[in-house]
Amino acid sequence: MTNEDITDCLSSFATLLELHNENEFKIRSYHAAVFKLEKVTDEIAKLPKEQIQKLQGIGKSIAEKILEIIEKNTFQELEDILAKTPSGLLKILKIKGLGAKRVRTLWQEANITSPEELFKACETDKIAQIKGFGEKIQETIKNGLLFIKLNSDKLLYADVLPYAHELEQYLKASPLCQKMSWVGEYRRSLEIINTLEVVVQTSQIQLLHEYLQACPFLETYKEKCGIYTWRGVFKESTLKIEVNIANAQKFYNTVFLLSANPKHLAYKKNNQTLLQVSQSKVFDNEEDIYKQFDLPYLQPELREGLWEFEYAQTPVLIETKDLKGTLHAHSTYSDGKHSLEEMAKAAKAFGFEYLGITDHSKSAYYAGGLDEKRVADQHLEIEKLNQQNPDFKIFKGIESDILSNGDLDYSNDVLKSFDFIVASIHANLQMDEARATARIIKAIENPYTTIVGHPTGRLLLRREGYPLNIPKMIDACAANGVAIEINAHPLRLDLDWRWVHKALEKGVKIAINADAHDKEGYLYHQFGVLVARKAGLTKEMCLNALRKDEIKQVFKKDIR
Ligand SMILES: [Zn+2]
Ligand SMILES: [Zn+2]
CATH class of the missing domain: 3.30.460.10 (Beta Polymerase, domain 2)
Structure with missing residues (x-):
C-alpha cells in the first residue's frame, strides 16, 4: 500500500462528500489531510499506529480512516457513500474541469447519472441552458466525454x-x-x-x-x-x-x-x-x-x-546514462516532497554531476511559489551546500511562470540572480492560438530564459495541450538560443517527440527533465529518453548531457 493509494481513497471520499452536498467543514478537512499526507516522506502503511494517530494536521477521525485503509484497502464510510452514488456519476467526475459541484447540479437538476445521458443532453443543447453552465462548458463536457471514450482502453x-x-x-x-x-x-x-x-x-x-x-x-x-x-x-x-x-x-x-x-x-x-x-x-x-x-x-x-x-548510417541515439544532470526539479521550497539537500543527494546517487533546482515562482502561489525573500534564502542554502560538496553542483534555477502577457515572474534584478531559468505556462490555458503563441514567444525572447518547460501543457490521455503554433515556437527558440524541454513525466512527455525532431532540424537543443517532485521522480528520466530516441536525439544535442563544467560555461554565456 503506497501513500498514493491512501490519499486516493481519502480524496475520492472528499469528492463524494461534495457530490452529496455534505458538511463543508468535513470536506475541507479531508482535502487538507490529503494535502498534508502528500508531503509525508515515510511510507505511511509501515508506520506504527501511534505515529499515524499523531501525524501533523490529521485529526483523530481521519487517522482512524487511514488505519482502516491500510487494513482493508478502503473504509466503511467510503463504501457507504459509494453505495448510494450511481456508478455512472463516478465516470462523469473524471471529466477534467467539471468538478463535484457541477456534477451534483447535473444529477439533481437534469437527472443525469451516466456519461451516455450526459452526452445526449449536450447534443440536444440541454446542458448549456442549465444555470451556471452555458455553451462553453457544454462544449468542454462534450470534448471531455469524447476524450474519455476514445482513450478508455489505452x-x-x-x-x-x-x-x-x-x-x-x-x-x-x-x-x-x-x-x-x-x-x-x-x-x-x-x-x-x-x-x-x-x-x-x-x-x-x-x-x-x-x-x-x-x-x-x-x-x-x-x-x-x-x-x-x-x-x-x-x-x-x-x-x-x-x-x-x-x-x-x-x-x-x-x-x-x-x-x-x-x-x-x-x-x-x-x-x-x-x-x-x-x-x-x-x-x-x-x-x-x-x-x-x-x-x-x-x-x-x-x-x-x-x-x-x-539516415546515411545508424544514428547513435541518446541513452539515460548520457544524462549528466537534470535541469527541472522541485524541493520543499515549493511543492516538492523532499528538501533541497535530499534532492541533491538523490541526484548524486542517481549518477548526476549536478542538479538544476527549479522551484515554482511567486505567481504559482497554489504550489508554494517563491517570493523574492525565499529566492534569496534558497540561494544562500545552495551556496552553503555547494561549498560543503565541491564535487557536486546545485545550479540556481527557477521554474518561472510565464504570465498572461508573456513576462517572466520577477524583476530583472531577481532574474539575473539565477544561473538559468525554465519558463513554463501553468495558468490561463484558455487562450486562442495566436495569443498563446505570442505569449510563449515573448517569454522565449526574454534574455533570461534558458529552457521552455513542458511547452504545450498536455496531459496524455487526460487533456490536450493548449492551442499553440509549435513551428513558430521552435523558430523563436532557434533564433534566441533557447532550449526546449522534453518533460519526462510519463503523463506529459511534452514537447511531443514528433515536434522534437523538427526542433532538432532547426538546431534547437533539447533538455530531458524529469520535473521531479520527489527523490523517486528522477526515475522518470528514462521515459523522456525513450521518446527522445524516437525523435532521433543524440547526446550532442541534449543540453543536460553536458558535463558540469561545460554547462556552467553555457549558463555564463547568457547575459547573466
Ligand atoms: Zn511546470
Ligand atoms: Zn515543474
Missing part, C-alpha cells in the same frame, strides 16, 4: 511497464517459450499503448495456448485467438495483449514484420518495398534485413515511416 507507456515485466516472467518461466521479443507499439516506445504485443518462439503451439489460458493474471479472448495468435487482456487492467507464435525459422521475420509501423514497411526503393524484402527469405537477425535492402540498421523506436530513411 495506457501510458510507464503504466504498461510493470505488466510487461509480469508477462515476460511468466513466459520465460516455461520451457515452451524458446525465445521472445516485444514488438509493436511497446517495442517502438510509443508514449501510449493500445495493445502489448510479443512474439514467442515455440515448437509446441497448442501447449503454449494452454499455458497462456492457464495464466492466473490473464483472461483469454477465445473468439479472437487463432492458431498463431493468442489474444487476451490483463485481468486487473484494460491492457490488451497479443502473443504471436512463431517457429524457429520464422522468428526474426515475424519480429521484424510486427515491430514496425506499416508506413515503415511500405518504404520503397528500386521498385521493392522493405516489406517485400523482409519476407523474401529467412533472416536470422534484423540487421541483415536492412543490409539486404542497402540501408543502415534502424533501431526499433525509429521505425515509424517518418524521416528515418534519411
Whole structure:
C-alpha cells in the first residue's frame, strides 16, 4: 500500500462528500489531510499506529480512516457513500474541469447519472441552458466525454511497464517459450499503448495456448485467438495483449514484420518495398534485413515511416546514462516532497554531476511559489551546500511562470540572480492560438530564459495541450538560443517527440527533465529518453548531457 493509494481513497471520499452536498467543514478537512499526507516522506502503511494517530494536521477521525485503509484497502464510510452514488456519476467526475459541484447540479437538476445521458443532453443543447453552465462548458463536457471514450482502453507507456515485466516472467518461466521479443507499439516506445504485443518462439503451439489460458493474471479472448495468435487482456487492467507464435525459422521475420509501423514497411526503393524484402527469405537477425535492402540498421523506436530513411548510417541515439544532470526539479521550497539537500543527494546517487533546482515562482502561489525573500534564502542554502560538496553542483534555477502577457515572474534584478531559468505556462490555458503563441514567444525572447518547460501543457490521455503554433515556437527558440524541454513525466512527455525532431532540424537543443517532485521522480528520466530516441536525439544535442563544467560555461554565456 503506497501513500498514493491512501490519499486516493481519502480524496475520492472528499469528492463524494461534495457530490452529496455534505458538511463543508468535513470536506475541507479531508482535502487538507490529503494535502498534508502528500508531503509525508515515510511510507505511511509501515508506520506504527501511534505515529499515524499523531501525524501533523490529521485529526483523530481521519487517522482512524487511514488505519482502516491500510487494513482493508478502503473504509466503511467510503463504501457507504459509494453505495448510494450511481456508478455512472463516478465516470462523469473524471471529466477534467467539471468538478463535484457541477456534477451534483447535473444529477439533481437534469437527472443525469451516466456519461451516455450526459452526452445526449449536450447534443440536444440541454446542458448549456442549465444555470451556471452555458455553451462553453457544454462544449468542454462534450470534448471531455469524447476524450474519455476514445482513450478508455489505452495506457501510458510507464503504466504498461510493470505488466510487461509480469508477462515476460511468466513466459520465460516455461520451457515452451524458446525465445521472445516485444514488438509493436511497446517495442517502438510509443508514449501510449493500445495493445502489448510479443512474439514467442515455440515448437509446441497448442501447449503454449494452454499455458497462456492457464495464466492466473490473464483472461483469454477465445473468439479472437487463432492458431498463431493468442489474444487476451490483463485481468486487473484494460491492457490488451497479443502473443504471436512463431517457429524457429520464422522468428526474426515475424519480429521484424510486427515491430514496425506499416508506413515503415511500405518504404520503397528500386521498385521493392522493405516489406517485400523482409519476407523474401529467412533472416536470422534484423540487421541483415536492412543490409539486404542497402540501408543502415534502424533501431526499433525509429521505425515509424517518418524521416528515418534519411539516415546515411545508424544514428547513435541518446541513452539515460548520457544524462549528466537534470535541469527541472522541485524541493520543499515549493511543492516538492523532499528538501533541497535530499534532492541533491538523490541526484548524486542517481549518477548526476549536478542538479538544476527549479522551484515554482511567486505567481504559482497554489504550489508554494517563491517570493523574492525565499529566492534569496534558497540561494544562500545552495551556496552553503555547494561549498560543503565541491564535487557536486546545485545550479540556481527557477521554474518561472510565464504570465498572461508573456513576462517572466520577477524583476530583472531577481532574474539575473539565477544561473538559468525554465519558463513554463501553468495558468490561463484558455487562450486562442495566436495569443498563446505570442505569449510563449515573448517569454522565449526574454534574455533570461534558458529552457521552455513542458511547452504545450498536455496531459496524455487526460487533456490536450493548449492551442499553440509549435513551428513558430521552435523558430523563436532557434533564433534566441533557447532550449526546449522534453518533460519526462510519463503523463506529459511534452514537447511531443514528433515536434522534437523538427526542433532538432532547426538546431534547437533539447533538455530531458524529469520535473521531479520527489527523490523517486528522477526515475522518470528514462521515459523522456525513450521518446527522445524516437525523435532521433543524440547526446550532442541534449543540453543536460553536458558535463558540469561545460554547462556552467553555457549558463555564463547568457547575459547573466
Ligand atoms: Zn511546470
Ligand atoms: Zn515543474
